Amino acid sequence: MLIGMLGLDQHEVGAVAVARLLRDAGMEVIYLGRFNLPPGIVKTAGDENGDVIGLSCHSWEYLHYIDELLALLRQQGLSIPVVVGGSVLTAGDERLLRDKGVAATFGPTSSVEDIPAAIRAVVMDARRP
Amino acid sequence: MSRRSTRSGIPLKPVYRPEDVAALGYDEALGDPGVFPYTRGRRPPDHAAAAWIQRELSGEGAPSQSNAQLKYLIETGATGLDVIGDTPTMAYLDPDHPAAAHAVGTQGVSLCCLDDYRELYHDLPLDGLTVSHSLPPLFGIAGFYLAARERGIDPARLRGSIVQPPFYCEDCGYATHMPFPLRLRMTADSIEFASREMPRFHAFLEDTYYISDGGLDVVEEMALGFVEIRYVVRELLRRGLLVDSFAPRIAILVNCGMDFFEEIAKIRATRRLYARMMREEFGARDPRSLAVNIASHTSGLSLTAQQPVNNIVRGTAQALALALAGVQGIEISGFDEAFRTPSPESHLVGLRTQQVIQLETNVSSVTDPLGGSYYVEALTAEMERRIQEMVARVEDMGDPAALCDRGWFRTLFQDAMERHARQVRDGTKPQVGVNVHRMPAHEDTLLRALAERKIEPSRERVERIRAFKRSRDSRRLRATLEQVSRAARDTTQNLMPSIIAATEVGATMGEVAWVLRAAYGVPGDPFGMMESPL
Numbered sequence: 197m198l199i200g201m202l203g204l205d206q207h208e209v210g211a212v213a214v215a216r217l218l219r220d221a222g223m224e225v226i227y228l229g230r231f232n233l234p235p236g237i238v239k240t241a242g243d244e245n246g247d248v249i250g251l252s253c254h255s256w257e258y259l260h261y262i263d264e265l266l267a268l269l270r271q272q273g274l275s276i277p278v279v280v281g282g283s284v285l286t287a288g289d290e291r292l293l294r295d296k297g298v299a300a301t302f303g304p305t306s307s308v309e310d311i312p313a314a315i316r317a318v319v320m321d322a323r324r325p
Numbered sequence: 326m327s328r329r330s331t332r333s334g335i336p337l338k339p340v341y342r343p344e345d346v347a348a349l350g351y352d353e354a355l356g357d358p359g360v361f362p363y364t365r366g367r368r369p370p371d372h373a374a375a376a377w378i379q380r381e382l383s384g385e386g387a388p389s390q391s392n393a394q395l396k397y398l399i400e401t402g403a404t405g406l407d408v409i410g411d412t413p414t415m416a417y418l419d420p421d422h423p424a425a426a427h428a429v430g431t432q433g434v435s436l437c438c439l440d441d442y443r444e445l446y447h448d449l450p451l452d453g454l455t456v457s458h459s460l461p462p463l464f465g466i467a468g469f470y471l472a473a474r475e476r477g478i479d480p481a482r483l484r485g486s487i488v489q490p491p492f493y494c495e496d497c498g499y500a501t502h503m504p505f506p507l508r509l510r511m512t513a514d515s516i517e518f519a520s521r522e523m524p525r526f527h528a529f530l531e532d533t534y535y536i537s538d539g540g541l542d543v544v545e546e547m548a549l550g551f552v553e554i555r556y557v558v559r560e561l562l563r564r565g566l567l568v569d570s571f572a573p574r575i576a577i578l579v580n581c582g583m584d585f586f587e588e589i590a591k592i593r594a595t596r597r598l599y600a601r602m603m604r605e606e607f608g609a610r611d612p613r614s615l616a617v618n619i620a621s622h623t624s625g626l627s628l629t630a631q632q633p634v635n636n637i638v639r640g641t642a643q644a645l646a647l648a649l650a651g652v653q654g655i656e657i658s659g660f661d662e663a664f665r666t667p668s669p670e671s672h673l674v675g676l677r678t679q680q681v682i683q684l685e686t687n688v689s690s691v692t693d694p695l696g697g698s699y700y701v702e703a704l705t706a707e708m709e710r711r712i713q714e715m716v717a718r719v720e721d722m723g724d725p726a727a728l729c730d731r732g733w734f735r736t737l738f739q740d741a742m743e744r745h746a747r748q749v750r751d752g753t754k755p756q757v758g759v760n761v762h763r764m765p766a767h768e769d770t771l772l773r774a775l776a777e778r779k780i781e782p783s784r785e786r787v788e789r790i791r792a793f794k795r796s797r798d799s800r801r802l803r804a805t806l807e808q809v810s811r812a813a814r815d816t817t818q819n820l821m822p823s824i825i826a827a828t829e830v831g832a833t834m835g836e837v838a839w840v841l842r843a844a845y846g847v848p849g850d851p852f853g854m855m856e857s858p859l
Contacts, residue, residue: 204412204428206498209539209626212739213746230500231852233424255412256779260427283630283663286777287766304630304663305766308750 197315198241199250200228202261207254210282214252214311221312234265241269241276247319248299253282259289266297277322279315281306332584332754333542335707341699349702354597358651358692359616362600364593364705365693366651367616376689377647378405378455378654379679381672382622384434386783388444391434395449397669401676405485407656408445409433409459409666415499416851417461419835420786421794424852430783432666436460437790437833442468443475452478456485457530457578457620457654461501462515464834467825470523486527486576486620489516492553492725493536496735502851503842505726507813511820511841513560518821520571527576527618529557534580534622539738540745543591544708546580548715549734551598552725555716558607568607572614576653581643582624588643589695590704592619592650598709620654621647625662626745632758632769633776636660641678648688649695655679661776670775790833797831805830806840806859813844832858 199215201208208230215225226244228237241249249265251258258280269276280293281302290301299318302311329337338345349355356362359369368374380403383394395406409415411433413425419437420429429435434445446456451473458465465487470480490499491508501508512529519528531554537546554575561571577595581588599617603609623643628636640657647655657678659671667675683689695701722728748754755761758769805827812823820841827837836858839849849857 203424203426204416204418206412206500208498208739209742209745212742216743217746231424233852255428256431256782257427260782284665286664288777308746 197223197248197250198226198228198237198244198246199252200232200237201230201252201254202232202234202237203255203257204231205253205255205257206230208252210254211252214250214281214308217308218312218315223312223315234261234268237265238268238272238274242272242274246276247322248315249276249278250315251278251280251282253280253284256284258282259292262293262296262298275322277318279318281311331543331587331704332582333544333587333711335587335704335711341703343699345699345703346706349706354706355696355702361604361612361615362597363616364597365696367596367618367653370692372690375404376683377652377679378620379403379676379683380405380407380455380457380654380656381667381675382407382409382459382656382658383667383672384409384411385666385780386430386434387786387789388434388436388441389447390430390783392445392447392449394669394672395445398672398676399449399454401673402680403676405455405457405654406449407457407459410461411435414460414834417464417501417503417834417838419790419833420783421790422835422850422852423854426787427782429786431780433459435783435786436464436468437835438793438831439468439471439828440793442472446472451476452482454484455654456483458485458487459532459535460487461511461834461838462487462489462528463511463820463824464828464837466515466519466523466526466528467821467828469526471825471828480523482525483523484525486530486578487515488530488532488535488578489528489557490532490535491557492729493549493734493738496738497536497539499535501838502847503838504845504847505730507841507845509557509560509726510816512557513564514820516557516561516571516574517564517566518819520566520574524574527574529554529571529575530578531575532578534578536738537580538624538626540626540741540743541738542741543580543582543584543587544711544715545737545741547591547595547598547708547712548719549737550577550579551602551712551716552719555602555720556725562607568603568609569611569614572603572607572609573611576618576620579619579621579652580624581621581647583627583639583642585642585646586701586704587708588646589650590701590708592621592647592652593693593701593705594709594712595619597705598712618653620656621652622656623647623658625658627756628658628660628662629756629759630663630776632764632771633660633663633773634771635758636662637674637678640675641682644678644682645686645688648682651693660772661778664776665778665780668775668778793831794833801830802827802832803859806832806836809837810840810844810859813841
C-alpha cells in the first residue's frame with residue numbers, strides 16, 4: 197500500500213499514525229510522505245505494483261487533485277483503488293469522493309480499528325475479476 | 326496512563342503538602358513578579374498595566390481579504406494581530422507555482438511581494454499595535470519594514486514578532502527545502518538586522534507551538550525549544566553580537582493543551598530556566614534579557630471534529646490556564662480548527678472568550694495567583710528538572726544541527742504523533758466526543774455547518790501575480806537578484822540589505838528563495854517546475 201499527502205499539505209499526524217497502524221496490521225506500506233502530485237503518485241504506484249493508494253488530507257487540495265489522479269490511473273490502465281482519509285473530510289465530501297470513484301473514505305469519526313479491514317476489503321474487491 | 330499522572334507522565338500525589346516545597350527557597354526559586362528568576366512573572370505587579378495582548382491567528386486569501394479580516398479583529402477588540410502565511414508562502418513558493426495552485430489563500434494569507442505587504446497592512450496603525458508574524462523571517466521582516474517606512478512610520482517604532490524556525494521547520498509543517506546552514510543564516514541575519522533597525526520588534530520568536538502540536542508532551546516541547554534558542558544564541562554570540570543587544574527581543578510562543586496545571590507549571594518553569602540560562606550561561610545582565618516574553622496559542626490538536634461546540638469549552642479552559650500563568654499574549658484556536666483556518670465566527674468567539682475571562686472573572690487582578698500553591702510549585706520544580714535534563718541529554722548527543730540533518734528530531738516527532746494517536750485510540754488520553762461520550766453523527770449538528778464551511782483557493786491571485794511579474798523592469802530585477810546571489814555566496818555579508826533592495830524593485834519571495842537555494846547548492850525549485858529567475 198502507498199500512503200502519501202498531496203500538494204503542499206503538511207499536517208502529517210494522520211498519515212504517520214495510519215502508516216504505522218497498517219504496518220502493525222501486517223501490511224507492506226510505502227510511505228510517500230508529503231509534497232506529492234498526481235503524476236508522481238501514479239508513477240510510483242505503477243512501478244511498485246501497489247495494491248492500493250492511500251491519501252491523507254488535512255487541507256482541501258485533494259478535492260482538486262482527485263480527478264486528475266483518478267484520470268491518470270485510468271489512462272495508464274492501472275486498476276489500483278484509491279482510498280482517502282483525514283479529519284477535514286465531511287460527510288458530504290465522503291459522498292462526493294465515492295461518487296467520483298474513490299473506493300473508501302475515512303473521515304474524523306471513522307473508527308481507527310476498522311481501517312485495516314476496510315482496506316483489505318477494498319484490495320480484495322479490486323482483485324476480483 | 327493512569328489519571329494519577331500529568332499528560333507528560335509526571336506522577337501525581339493525591340494531595341500536596343508543605344514538605345513537597347520545603348526545598349524551594351522563596352528568593353532563590355520564586356522571587357516576586359518582575360524579580361529574578363522571574364518564576365512568578367516577568368514584570369512587577371501593576372494594576373494600571375494592560376492585560377495580556379488579546380489576538381487571534383488570522384490570514385486568508387489575498388492580502389486585501391486578510392486586511393479586512395485584521396480590521397474586523399481590531400473592531401472586535403483584538404489588542405494585537407497575528408498573521409500566518411498560506412502553505413505556499415510558508416514554503417517560499419509564489420502563488421503562480423504549479424504546486425501551489427490549489428492551496429493559495431486557503432490556510433493563511435498569500436504574500437509574495439512588496440505590493441502584498443502594502444495591501445495587508447493598508448490603513449492599519451502599524452506603530453500603535455503589535456503584529457506577530459508566522460511568516461518566512463527574512464521576507465516578513467522586509468515586508469513589514471518597507472511597508473511601514475514608505476508610510477512614514479519609523480521602523481524603530483514597530484512592535485510584534487516573527488517566528489524563527491531553523492531547526493524544526495522541515496519536519497513540522499513549514500518545510501523550506503533549504504539546507505540547515507542557509508536556514509540558520511536567514512534566522513541570524515534577520516535577527517541581527519532587526520535588533521539594529523527595529524529594536525522594539527521581537528525578531529526572535531521561538532515557536533514551540535507548531536513543533537509540539539503533532540503530539541510532543543510539554544517536556545519535549547520546551548526542551549526542543551530551548552535547544553533551538555541556545556543554538557541560535559550561540560550563533561549570534563559567535564558573530565560578535567553582545568548578548569544584551571538581542572536577548573531583550575527573544576520571545577517564546579508556547580502551546581497550551583488540556584492538562585491545566587501542567588501547562589501553568591510549564592510556563593512558570595520556562596521563565597525560571599530561561600532567566601538562569603541567560604544570566605549564568607550567556608552572561609546577560611540587562612533584566613529584559615532575563616525575563617522572557619511568553620505568549621501562547623491554544624492547542625489545535627486538543628480540538629475535535631466531533632461535537633465542535635466542545636472546542637469552545639476547551640479554548641476557555643486553556644485561556645484561563647494561560648491567564649493564571651501570566652502570559653503576555655493569548656490566541657485561542659478556533660472551534661472550527663479541525664476543519665479550517667478560523668472563520669469570522671470562531672474569531673469572534675475566541676476574542677469574546679478572552680474578554681470574558683479578563684473583564685468578568687477578576688482572575689488577572691492579582692499577579693501569579695497560584696504562586697505558593699504546594700502543588701503548582703512542586704510541579705513547576707519537577708517540570709524545570711525534566712526540561713533541563715532533556716536539553717542536556719539532546720546536547721550530549723552531539724551537535725544539534727547534525728541531529729537535525731540526521732533526522733533524529735523527525736523520528737521524535739513521528740513517535741510523538743504515533744503515541745498521541747495510540748493514546749486517543751486506547752482511551753488513555755480521554756477526548757470527549759471521540760473516545761468517550763460519543764454521539765451519533767446525525768445528532769452531532771451543533772455548529773457543524775459553520776465549522777465545515779470551506780475556503781476556495783484564490784485563483785485570481787495566480788493571474789494577478791503572473792501579470793505583475795510581466796510588468797516589472799527586468800534589467801533592474803536581474804541586477805538586484807544577482808546582488809542577492811553574491812551576498813548569499815559571501816557568508817560575511819548580511820542577506821537583509823540585498824533582499825530589501827530586490828523586494829523594492831519587485832522581486833518576489835519565490836524568486837529570491839530560488840536564488841538563495843541555488844547559492845547553497847540545492848535545487849532552486851524543490852519541485853523542479855520553475856525556471857531560474859536569473
